[in-house]
Every structure is written in C-alpha cells, then in structure tokens.
Amino acid sequence: MTVTPVAIADPPLRSSYGLHAPYALRAIVELRSEDGVVGISETRGGDKMLADLERVRDVVVGSDARGLTHLQERVTAAHAATARNTVPGERTNPRDVPLRVYGALEVAALDLVARAEGVPFCDLLGGRVRDTVAFCGYLFYKHAGGGGEGDDAREDVYGEALTPGAIVAQARALRARYGFASLKLKAGVLDPEVEADAMLALRDAFGPGVPLRIDPNCAWTHDTALRVVERLHGVVEIVEDPVSGIGGMGALVAAMRERGIAIPLASNVAVTWFDDIPPAVACDAVQMILGDHHFWGGPRAITDLGRLCETFDLQLAMHSNSHLGVSLMAMVHVAAATPQLRYVCDTHYPWQDARDEIVEGGRVAIVDGAVAVPTAPGLGVTLDRDALARGRERYERQPYRKRDDTAEMRKHVDPAWTRTVPAW
C-alpha cells in the first residue's frame, strides 16, 4: 500500500462554506498484489486523511483484494475509537472516517482485481448499463484567478463571476469546451434573489432544453427557500440542500407541496450515509440523493444505494469534490454500473488544470458533456509517474494541509467571516 499526497491548483471558487484555497489536496492510493498487479484510487487529501489511511496499513497489507466486506469490517474496527469524535452540536456522520478510508481502499482493490482479470472496473460491479456517463456543467461564483500560487499560478480561463451575467458567460464557456447539456449553480454565496436572477438568466440564455439545478448548501432559511423555489418553479429541475437538516428539508417539502411547487429536493448534506435514509424517508425530506463513492463507503455502497433508492422511489445522482482523473474514472465506472442513476453527475473536473493531471495521456476527455466508459482493464487509466511526483512535490511545497474555506474567506474577502447557516 502506497499513499501519495498531491496538491492541485484550484481556482478561487465560492460556496456557502467559503472560498477554495489556491490548492486542493488529494491522495493517491496504490495497492500492489503479491504478483505485482497495482490497483489505484484517488481520494480526499491532507494530513488528516493521510493519517487515517496510515492507521489501517497493517489491516490492508496482506489482505485478499477480493475480501472487501471483511476488509471493511476491519477498517471500521480500526477507526472505531475515533468514529464518534465529531464536532459537538453539529450534525456529522460518525462513520465518516472509516467510510472514506474504506471507500478509497475499495476502489484500489477492485481496480487491482479488474486489472488482474483483464476486465473493466465496472464489470466487478455487475457490468455497464451505459457506455457514456453524462456530467453537468458545474457553475461557481468565482473571484478572479486560476488557482495555484506564485510561480505556479495558473491562467484564469473563466475569469471572475459574481453576477448573473458572468454566470451565464461561465456557462457558455464551459458548454463550448465540454458540451454540457445540463447546468448546476453552486449557490449560497450572494443574496438569494441575485442567485435566483442567475438561474432565470441561464434559462433565458439556454432555453428550457437545458436542465438547471441550484445548490445553496443549506444557506437559506425555510422562508427564503420557499420564496426562491416559488420564483424558480418551472425554471429549475432540482434544488439541492436549500435548507439544512432532514427535518428542515422535510418541512420545506411539505410547505412546497401545500403551495403546489413540484421541484424535487436533492441532498448530499442532509443525507450523507445510509443511516440518514430512514429518517429522510419517514418525513419525505429528499426526493434525490447525491451519492459519492468517496464518502459513502466505496463503489459497492453506491450500487447498493441505487437499489435502495429504487426501492424507496428516490432518484439518484452523484456528488463530487475537486478531483483528478482517477476519481473521475472511478465515478464513471460506478455510474456505468448503477442503473438507477438516471440524472447527470456532478464533477469539478473542468476547474482543474491539465498541468496537475496525474494519469497517463493527461486530462480525461469530456465530449458532449459525457465521459466514455473505458473498455480497457481496471479503471482504464494508469498513473503518470512523473506527473504524480510533480503533484507530490507541489503538495510539499504549498502550505495547505487541510481544506479550510473559512480561512481563505478571511484572507481574501472578510477577516471576520464565519459560516452561518442559514445565512439568508
């Protein structure tokens, strides 16, 4: 087991959590079998994640790459002592650490087995039900800058975007480059009415044939959310986490129905693991779950989540964080093997720079808003050792060791900024 931290340039994107730092942190996990086959995986980076992975090294080394469920049991046991160490008063997933750690290991183990067998990764998940996986164009409020610092600063391809007009321009640029058929705005940054203006401007610009989503990441009060969704009824396809908490989402759904507002609510904040689903179902808090193999516990957790969503008549889509091509390809294989996934997936991939990509051949192609599901063995991408080494050097050189969007907000926007939920 080898874990390599990498840093990748990240533009100054905004969300209700604050501001992205100039670098995003990722970790590349490699599992090498006795006969030399290597499986790879990408996950969240930073010192905490590296330590969490290191903690299970003895559990992983010597394990059977096909013995996934038993591995998960042992990873969970190894992290049991820390599992309840959550922030008091804040809703957290007590199994976040073991699920993230195991999720990263499951991808690498499945990749190893798939390469050893000479079959695509998705074939270990029941095989593909689609040959391409569609992603949405992920729009962000953004300050000027392309990410990276000093000599490593990158070109600002998309420019500042803090107005409805600039968001439309950003959407045009992303669509021109990647062909996205669907758009999603990360909101919760500006006044909700201005964000609603942006959605209406997108609708005006692209017409009803381009589905739109908005995701304020819990930044709104019940009343604000109700006002905004009323304004956006018939305009947006889905609203993600407008308010916080399963109870809050459920109350909003009830109020929306009373007013005849039929927009499904999606979540990757109120519902982040299997244990969140029963209470969410009980009050019909969400109509769509955004899964993510990185923190739900690996690819098999997402195919299981698909069955569960189908059973409870919930829709399924896919969340993302800033990531490189290894995570992208894992997402593509998982999506290819999950028949219940009928909506486009999220990806931050367009915001990353070609210089940071660590897979051989460089950036994975997104054509017509979609990625082709590889037919080559395993994930279908391999590590470019030189690029990986550069990513590691970049990690060592840059000062960030954890994601801290609050610190960046204080540095660049408002020294007194604190995340407040709800903010409006």
Add this chain to the structure above:
Amino acid sequence: MTVTPVAIADPPLRSSYGLHAPYALRAIVELRSEDGVVGISETRGGDKMLADLERVRDVVVGSDARGLTHLQERVTAAHAATARNTVPGERTNPRDVPLRVYGALEVAALDLVARAEGVPFCDLLGGRVRDTVAFCGYLFYKHAGGGGEGDDAREDVYGEALTPGAIVAQARALRARYGFASLKLKAGVLDPEVEADAMLALRDAFGPGVPLRIDPNCAWTHDTALRVVERLHGVVEIVEDPVSGIGGMGALVAAMRERGIAIPLASNVAVTWFDDIPPAVACDAVQMILGDHHFWGGPRAITDLGRLCETFDLQLAMHSNSHLGVSLMAMVHVAAATPQLRYVCDTHYPWQDARDEIVEGGRVAIVDGAVAVPTAPGLGVTLDRDALARGRERYERQPYRKRDDTAEMRKHVDPAWTRTVPAW
C-alpha cells in the same frame, strides 16, 4: 444454456399450503462460456419455470457473464408482458417471474466467472465474512412416508409427526443427525393451541439454549396470533408470517407492543421483494426479512437486501424451498458474503434423500448444524452427470409438472380441502 428438469423424492410434509407431493421439482441451469467453462445453478422446477427460462434463451446466449445488470434488464423486458399476469384478488409479486428467472441465471453466471477466475463464488460478492453458515432444523408436520412413488418410494426416516411429542422426536432425530443448534416448526397445520403445545414441548425438551421459531404461513387471524404469541412469549425467538399481509402484520406488531410482547415478526410471505419494503417499514410490519436468492433476483439482490436491512434496522435470515446441493451451496456462499445475516438460515435439505443428490460426491455435509463455505472455485460443487441424468429420468417418469399442495391434500387428506387464510 442448458436447462435440465429433475424430480426429487419429497416426504409428505404439511404446511398451510397443503401437503407436499411425493416429488419436488427442480431445474438445473448450466451456462457454458465460449472457452468451455460451465457455471451451474438450481432453481424451482416444473413446466412453467422451464418455459419461463426458455423464453429468455435468446437473451442469455451470447451475453457477457459479467454483464449481470444489463442481463437482468433484458430478462425483465422479456418477461414484461407476463409480469402482471397474477391471480386477481391475491397479493402477488408482479415481478416474480423475471426475478426468479434472472436469479437462476445470476447464480450460473457468477459461478461461471468464479470458476474461470479460480476463486470461490462468494469472492464475487465481496468475499466471505464467515467460514461456516448455520442452518436451523426445519420441523414439519408430516404424514407417514419417505417420498417417491411405487418402486421409487423411499425409506421413511423420520416417520409420522402430527403431535407435539412426535415433533419433539423429529427434532431429536434431526439434531442427532445434523447437529442443528436452532429449530423451526412449519405450523399453520393443526389447531394453533396444539402447535403452541409443540413449541412448549420443544422448549421443555431442549431448554432455553436452543432458539425456537414458528411459521404458520399466514394461517392465523389477528386474535389467534395474539393469543398464541402471548402464550409463546419467552419461548420462541421469532414468529414468521403469523397473519397475512403487510397491514395485518403491522396491526399485530402494534397489538403485541401494547401488550408488551417483544417477539420479532419475520416474513417471507408479506415481504417478498424490494417493493414490499417501504410499506412494511412505514407500519413496522416486520422486524426480520427472510431473503431467498431464488426469488429476490439472485445473490446480489440478497447482499443488497442486507445493506437495506441494516439501514432500516431490520434483521435478515434466509428462506428455503425443497432443494438439492447446488441451491444449498449458492445459499451458503450468499450467506457467507452477507454480513448482516446474523440468524440461522432455513433449509429443507435434510428432507431430501441421498439418492436424488446431483452433485459429485453426493450429499453436502451439515456438521454441527452448519455447512462449511467452500474454498474451491465457484460454488465448490460440480454436477454428477449420471445423477443428473437419473434426476431427469425421474422427472419424465413421475406425473407432477407443477407444485400443487392443494391437490395432494385432496388426494390424501380431504377431498374438499381448500386453503383458507386465515384458517384459525
């Protein structure tokens, strides 16, 4: 794809459905890959099942054995026209046919892949979390006779059992031979008080260290069930399908709780597929689901069901029908790969005769009530071609082409018998 019908001697066992015929019908499915690897599977037999399997031959032949989800989609489509062809007024699973057909194919396809890779079947399901799988001693009210007809009639090993004392004797005999640590009585046959007497007699005979279950297969009214569970409180571990329907089960659970009767209700009749789970959860109708890869849609459906049960705090166990060693080994591998399965599984295997076994080496060993999870490739059993041919000849020779426990009751017990639910 080769499908071989077989008939196996079956003793005159009783249930609320009636009386077992002298032969049970099974079908053996073989899938042969281009390079000659053969995967095997066993499922329900009879003309209807054979026709249902035949209907998807064109879908199966030429398919990728790893492309399971896509295969399931095509099997479902092939049976869509018949999927709603259910008995009016009776609760049925409209997807029973495609789920059974696909389930049989999934076992054979997974076995084929596992043999091709040289790994045990369970390794394609995330690997084993246990090395042995425990079964309960499955007690039946039974007429005299060992199954089979004419020259093919078998020795009546266990004798008639129509009284509490005879049920205790049957339990002793089964425990002596197989070492079962847990016992389950198929009830719904005699007066409920007499069946409760049997449970108390079992408790007296074996003490509290031997967990007991009773399964009247919906034969009781709400009031009868309430009276019986009150009598059996502290005696039985679980009651299965005491009354019929999700609503009926939910009402019984509510009434039991009011009276402080804390016996979990299990089901393989009220809850038979994923779509039954949301309404069951909504009224807390069941605390345990008895899965069965034969009709839930294959092994992966059961591992998914495990995750779903864990999520909704339901227990999981395993249902069985009369079966041979191929089904037994599939059940063992599925159970080995399903960590949420913490209760003993059902099996009718002890009621079958060595002469009918179709796997090489004869009957699979049950030691201390458990079957060892094989480490050989695939299911760990292969077909004995001569025994299979004999099973097929037996199928052709004997007159039964579908299971009809009502017809047997009319023939041997009461010419006017009709299944009535509830009966008491």
